[in-house]
Amino acid sequence: MRDSNRPATMLLHYGEDKSEYQGAVVPPIYQNSLFTFKDWDSIDKAFDDPVNNCIYTRGKNPTVAIAEEKLAKLAGGEKAKLFTSGMAAISSAIMHCVKHNGHVITLKNIYGPANNFLGTYLKEKMNLEVTYISGTDIKEFESNIKENTCLIYLESPSSVVFSLQDLEVVAKLAKSHNIKTIIDNTWATPIYQKPLSFGIDLEVHSCSKYIGGHSDIVAGVVIGSEKDLRGIFESEHALYGGKIAPFEAWLIMRSLRTLPIRLKQHEENGMKVAKYLEQHPKVKKVYYPGLESFEQYELGRKQMTGYTGMMAIEVDCQEVEKIKAFMNSLEYFYIGVSWGGFESLVYVPAISYLKEMTPEKFSAMGISLGSVRLSIGLEDADDLIADLDKALKCLN
Structure with missing residues (x-):
């Protein structure tokens, strides 16, 4: 079969060999814990390369492997490894x-639990030092590199304020100092941004978001070089035991078939809602990289080919009861912490961020009680706008 690099075609066909499962149009779920062998020599040979042989489902599983191959191909990586969560x-x-x-x-402005993992958990367990920067100026990265700097961790666009980092420039700087780079690319997905092509070492995603897209999966993936992924497979994946179940991997395969067309609608809806909010008198600011008014719009055009459906707004109000009324009066926007599914969601980050971090860290993120996150789903955009228009009256 012709090997297409076009996502809509590739995600339907790549990594699948229907002759191996009786011509079934959908690959089966290999819902088994172990794989058996005909003799001593067969299992002995398999243990020589556990990365590429099915021995135990905590390692390689055929259903999981197909989803991983599709994700690696989509991102332009050599290998991918799925996990139980982002x-x-x-x-x-x-x-x-x-x-x-x-x-x-x-x-x-990185994802709250990732912030806590680096700045609290690893600080206590490994005496890890963490420097937090805005990331919008390469000089910030340059001036904070130390002899013991081992990692630059990125998120572009970042959480809540959607700030961008120049991935190509950061990757070049990191390589010149032998520093590893990781990016959380969940917002853009590999459809709209390919960080590995800019020289970033590892790309991570919460597959619970756009990759899953149906709010019925909790999963994560790491994508990168064969060398790095073999190391992660043999160490962190194998020893921590965070393997994904075959059924969740099968659901990811299901979702990947519609990812390109879903993202087109998320982008169309997102852009329409963002432009409406941009001119609303009760909205002080809209954080959405697809708007020409976004401070880093040109950088976004340089390294992204499209925009998804999540944004944030800063409402012209700091009164808790009015913001509660705004949130509670929305009908098509459900209140929830995740995003990237078919449904529209609303959330005020201050609710959880003030529980996860100190007031000082929260303030440093540049957000406030009036920062509201909106995940624009697949409903009709005009219905979402009418819903927002009604709810925003609560802020008067």
Whole structure:
């Protein structure tokens, strides 16, 4: 079969050999814990390369392997490894790169649990030093590199404020100092941004978001070179035991078939809603890289080919009761912490961030009680706009 690099075609066909499963149009779920062998020599040979042989489902499983092959191909990586959650993928990728008494440069606005993992958990367990920067100026990275810097951890666009980092420039700087780079690319997905092509070492995703897309999966993935992924497979993945179940991998395969067309609709809806909010008198600011008014719009155009459906707004109100009324009066936007599914969601980050971090860290993120996160789903955009228009009246 012709090997297409076009996502819509590739995600339907790549990594599948229907002759291996009786011509079934959908690959089967290999829901088994172990794989048996006909003799001593067969299993002995398999143990010579456990990465590429099915021995025990904590390692390689055929259903999981197909989903991993599709994700690696989509991102332009050599290998991918699926995990039980986005945080399992993030923590495993980080642990692969850091060392005791090491130093990490990251952003003030990274995902809260990743922030806590680096700045609290690993600080206590490994005496890891973490420097937080805005990441919008390469000089910030340059001036904070130390002799023991082992990792630069990125998230572009970043959480809540959607700030971008120049991936090509950061990757070049890191390589010149022999520093590993990881990016959380969940927002853009490999459809709209390919960090590995800019020289980033490892790409992580919460597959619970757009890759899953149906709000019925919790999973994560790490994508990168064969060397790095073999190291993660043999160490962090094998020893922490964060393997994904075959059924979840099968659901990811299901979701990948519609990922390109879903993202087109998320982008169309997102852009329409963002432009509406941009002109609303009760909205002080819209954080959405697809808007021409976004401070880093040109950088976004340079390294992304499209935009998804999550954004944040800063409402012109700091009164808790009014913001509660705004949130509670929305009908098509459910209240929830995740995003990237078919449904539209609303969330005020202050609810959890003030529980996860100190007030000082929260303030440093550049957000407030009036920062509201919106995940624009697949409903009709005009219905979502009408819903928002009604709810925003609660802020008067």
